[in-house]
Amino acid sequence: MIRSKKFSIILGFICLSVFCLSTVVAYANVYPAKWSSSKVSNGKLGLTYNYDYVNSGSISSSEVTNGIQSWLNIGANFFTAEAAYWNADVLFRELNYTQWSLNGWPQTTTAWTQPIAGSKACSTDGSINICTSSDTITLAAVYINTAQLPGLFGGSKRQALIAHELGHAIGVAHHTFLSQNSIMWADVWNNSRFSYTPTSADAGDVNSLYHP
């Protein structure tokens, strides 16, 4: 288990990608792959998280946890708890300018999420999602570009950034319904429909995945 997670994380680092392109699904803004039904308890998806490596000081612990907790109490069938690094389902990690550049990612990208199904990274470049409905997400790595954070965003934006990426980690794609407010809009800061916290529309997307 530990070994496969290590392998997966390495894969995540190698991939040149922004896992942020929306996949068109008939009724909801969700990715084809989702977490195992073994993660669903009492009708709710439960994922553990860890942010030991969000430690540059560019984003506070409360901004991280508030972003995560903002998915609760909105009607989404989702709950979460903190776990040790090697046991967590969703790993939040900061990368500094050098690390981000070494991976070949654009410096203007603030964050991206890599869902991983076993040893398979779901996103191999910015335009392809290779995971399908037959894949089960086993780990999700959320990478945060610290070069984009200090002095650039207020705390509410950093919190929203965490919540947006967690949405991807859960299995939600970018929002496409023009009439709805959502935290999952792609061009977040420039979209008038962007919400700084998840909305009932986002809850509906989670529920369509895990509690249809």
Ligand SMILES: [Zn+2]
């Ligand atoms: Zn996104």
